[in-house]
Amino acid sequence: MAQKLLIDTDPGNDDAIALYVALADPSVDVVGVTTVMGNTTLDNATRNALALLEHVDRTDVPVIPGAARPFSDELVTAEEVHGPGGLPEHVREALPEPTQEPVDGNAVEFIVEQAREHRDDLTIAALGPQTNLALALAVEPRIAEWVDDIYLMGGALTVTGNVTPMASFNFYVDAAAASRVVQEATPKLVGLDVTERVYVSTAEIERLQGEPEPLSTIGDILAFSIDEVRDKFGNDGGLASDAVLVADIVAGLLDYEDAYVEVDTTGGPSNGATIYDEHGVYGHEPNCEGALGIREDASYEDIVVGRLEELA
Amino acid sequence: MAQKLLIDTDPGNDDAIALYVALADPSVDVVGVTTVMGNTTLDNATRNALALLEHVDRTDVPVIPGAARPFSDELVTAEEVHGPGGLPEHVREALPEPTQEPVDGNAVEFIVEQAREHRDDLTIAALGPQTNLALALAVEPRIAEWVDDIYLMGGALTVTGNVTPMASFNFYVDAAAASRVVQEATPKLVGLDVTERVYVSTAEIERLQGEPEPLSTIGDILAFSIDEVRDKFGNDGGLASDAVLVADIVAGLLDYEDAYVEVDTTGGPSNGATIYDEHGVYGHEPNCEGALGIREDASYEDIVVGRLEELA
Amino acid sequence: MAQKLLIDTDPGNDDAIALYVALADPSVDVVGVTTVMGNTTLDNATRNALALLEHVDRTDVPVIPGAARPFSDELVTAEEVHGPGGLPEHVREALPEPTQEPVDGNAVEFIVEQAREHRDDLTIAALGPQTNLALALAVEPRIAEWVDDIYLMGGALTVTGNVTPMASFNFYVDAAAASRVVQEATPKLVGLDVTERVYVSTAEIERLQGEPEPLSTIGDILAFSIDEVRDKFGNDGGLASDAVLVADIVAGLLDYEDAYVEVDTTGGPSNGATIYDEHGVYGHEPNCEGALGIREDASYEDIVVGRLEELA
Amino acid sequence: MAQKLLIDTDPGNDDAIALYVALADPSVDVVGVTTVMGNTTLDNATRNALALLEHVDRTDVPVIPGAARPFSDELVTAEEVHGPGGLPEHVREALPEPTQEPVDGNAVEFIVEQAREHRDDLTIAALGPQTNLALALAVEPRIAEWVDDIYLMGGALTVTGNVTPMASFNFYVDAAAASRVVQEATPKLVGLDVTERVYVSTAEIERLQGEPEPLSTIGDILAFSIDEVRDKFGNDGGLASDAVLVADIVAGLLDYEDAYVEVDTTGGPSNGATIYDEHGVYGHEPNCEGALGIREDASYEDIVVGRLEELA
Numbered sequence A, B, C, D: 001m002a003q004k005l006l007i008d009t010d011p012g013n014d015d016a017i018a019l020y021v022a023l024a025d026p027s028v029d030v031v032g033v034t035t036v037m038g039n040t041t042l043d044n045a046t047r048n049a050l051a052l053l054e055h056v057d058r059t060d061v062p063v064i065p066g067a068a069r070p071f072s073d074e075l076v077t078a079e080e081v082h083g084p085g086g087l088p089e090h091v092r093e094a095l096p097e098p099t100q101e102p103v104d105g106n107a108v109e110f111i112v113e114q115a116r117e118h119r120d121d122l123t124i125a126a127l128g129p130q131t132n133l134a135l136a137l138a139v140e141p142r143i144a145e146w147v148d149d150i151y152l153m154g155g156a157l158t159v160t161g162n163v164t165p166m167a168s169f170n171f172y173v174d175a176a177a178a179s180r181v182v183q184e185a186t187p188k189l190v191g192l193d194v195t196e197r198v199y200v201s202t203a204e205i206e207r208l209q210g211e212p213e214p215l216s217t218i219g220d221i222l223a224f225s226i227d228e229v230r231d232k233f234g235n236d237g238g239l240a241s242d243a244v245l246v247a248d249i250v251a252g253l254l255d256y257e258d259a260y261v262e263v264d265t266t267g268g269p270s271n272g273a274t275i276y277d278e279h280g281v282y283g284h285e286p287n288c289e290g291a292l293g294i295r296e297d298a299s300y301e302d303i304v305v306g307r308l309e310e311l312a
């Protein structure tokens, strides 16, 4: 039986690729997409999620809006990176107009209900700031026990940050939410330690761009980070952080280590930093699994491109 | 028609008096009591709320448990002040065993439902840390527009703190929650500026202690702070902070001023401090009403004792 | 014998008045003026100090420049309040060109030397950010034992701040320095609790403005805050915070209480806040004397204007 | 001509090795040793420095005590690591009684004087918390321009911390001082990124322990971290962080990259963290050189052991 997967997301280019990969893989059954502010506003994130589902004829998957702002911090988005609507303008124009409406409900209730119903048949993948998930845990702490795995896109355990020198974007946007989830959900943390190390090559991306829809636009989305990857990391290819997490869920890509982690919530220059107690200074038991390596026997590009081609 | 009142509370001695006053006053209709950790654990607070309602034969009022911990901070209680179960042991022993069970639901849902149903017929009085209310606002931000007034017990705008030199207890316990509520709920803030200034005199308390139940035990509850009031403020009487807030709701006791307020969430020595922009340094519009004075034409003692005697 | 007084200052309008009062009073002997950034840059503060001394023919008093920036924080000045050079332009134009050069040395060394030499014949009055004094204490901790009294202009123990809602300007500019001095110098803290409560009346100021030099320009300096006092406090008169401190030194104006105080150095919204443990929450012994009242038998206006007239 | 070297230090086992290496190498001329609290109290650090010099007959090198505490933070030492007096008891017992007295002066003055005198003939190596150096810079900012290089032992740019998960010990102890020095001294930062990667092998250490004095005791000092290195890093050998820095000065060991760095001074869980803007998020120019690699053509063990043997 397919693993049920609830995706909490703020699309976002990499969220889009992650969503496509999850939808394409028969081993997972996406039970719903909850949305959250982050890369863009909640309204844009919700609209983008609907458009992405429309694009691959998956309007059977419900979209449920969640938090329009962090729990207590001011709203920050990454539109200067992802585009003013969360996706590059030419991508948003290429995507179909959604025919589906968002579900009239709240992401927090949806997460609680799905967890209660599916128990350990359910995996949760939080690809944006952890606001929805933290609220769900605050309302119903048993979620953490009920479900199978909770994957968090976020953190920078052994590497420097992206949005600030200290913090990964998702932890930075709602550090209090990240802190709560890390404290209680025993999550699998997929952070910059691994997401910045694997790419889909420019050659593959260009090939996808030359294919008919939906691959053509998917290629365009993958292409959006090619320049950044070259300038920042001196590498070739497109980076899609959230897709690394989903690639691991569907095909096994990452090596995890038990880790004790906290999140800096001071509001200072290290706000949202992943406090990773690598050497056991605090003497606490591990509270999460941190993705610190790429499996030698797995190919990110093969996993991602292979699934995407299933959408053709 | 009586004003519907939802009481969110962490009883706690002063919460107990506040609850008695609200239940006794015919101008308000207590639609439910939601509980939260704070003065004691959630379980104790819930049990205490049930016992207090039993004590005055008001088992018609539902009790709905909420947050067992702050949103992202570690749990802190005030059992060294209020007693290890949230009330002095002799009080807990004098109160009847509850026959009512807590409602099988969550305070957050209850707050949202009551607000949706009663709209501006509803007033919310949050007498403990603002965790439940902040979560309710996070799940359903329209609460702030729907309901009539939101009263918060918390803050120290122009005076020093109680739990630390900088912070009032309720803001300190969950500063992120306090921050969220202050940002969005346009609350009426009832803080240490006024609550430490009004008392029920020792003479009146002793008189109540000599009356039959339930007044005798209520007198015992009022008596718990007499020593602290003498030592700390050099005044005579019992202090019941949360009852000041309810006294204002039922009879008009406080003078409010428009104020712009933020809450320190740094986790440092000023964590939970009320950042009160008295002189408009930030240039922001007011976001709350701060109780800064006691009405000259009102008597706290008369309001409180008068209502309590209705319970006899 | 006159009490020797070392004035550390960032003139600044109120510093100017404070300096005039000290120079005019025969009971104190100003052994030197050390300067520090604060209301303006160090260079402006030094030049202003020289010009003020020239203005009243006191070029016998040496001026020794100190810190051009806070210990570890970025430089912040208050030129939008005091004028772009630290004094209103018409005042700077009215003051004579200094004939004296600043001493070729450092304020820190000067403070240490004077303290070593004069021991308890010396009082130090720090009227600006406490950077110089903190550095002197760091180099020579015995200063605190050697000298008679150390007065600090700074703090807001029981009132809200001026530069932010939480902080007084001098503590805010170099919170680490303020923290160090409060920890070790057993200072007399003269803060907003008292400085915002006493004024020289507008009538007296206008009278001074009509007198010959130097009173005319001194009146102009006193006049600079009349509008702010009216708008912010609804009072009549000119406020000269630093002069309150000097008025207390020369004539006894303030009532002090033993207090335990810390300074917030988090860099957050409460940075520079005075953490005043009014009710003994921490259980520490007092580490300073806080000016919390105005003596009933003293008149600030009489003290200040009386001394100023000695300069005619 | 030998490069003049001023060593600021808190011995400390690794400081001892660093000092021996510097004293043994003819290419540097140690002009003085200033001491600072850190691994132990100032008094112990000073006494240890005198004993180490005595041990290798170098009482010609003056020892000048500096800061007994951090600028504004509370004193923290590492005696649980280095031993209650800063060195293991058997080492302190083996070292000779000092015949030299510490210089009657202050490290801050000494640093300023040496920098003024020797200008770019002088290199400063700060092997402990940067308190003395920060104070010297605060009193005389031109030091940074005058001298040749300023090496700081401290920081963790790309790796986790040692004293906390976020901070290296020296930056943690006085984060404000570290922040000041990083801002102004354009230092060469030698941090955990490199110091935890190079060792003197256990075999070499045991060989030294079998030699006559002073090598025998030097071997004992090197041996103190063998267990920690095995348990924490799974490596063989003794770690002497400060000696890595000195090895680079005397023989060239490290590869540096231009870097922009700040230091977290919030006092929160990331206090003392090295904020390394690896990817230019802030857009600031580099303000230091960070040691991020070990030169392929250099052997730490050969450099250190080679110099130590010169002491025989």
Ligand SMILES: [Ca+2]
Pocket: A009, A010, A011, A012, A014, A015, A038, A039, A127, A128, A129, A153, A242
């Ligand atoms: Ca995302």
Ligand SMILES: [Ca+2]
Pocket: B009, B010, B011, B012, B014, B015, B038, B039, B127, B128, B129, B153, B242
């Ligand atoms: Ca309460």
Ligand SMILES: [Ca+2]
Pocket: C009, C010, C011, C012, C014, C015, C038, C039, C127, C128, C153, C242
């Ligand atoms: Ca001043």
Ligand SMILES: [Ca+2]
Pocket: D009, D010, D011, D012, D014, D015, D038, D039, D127, D128, D153, D242
């Ligand atoms: Ca050291």
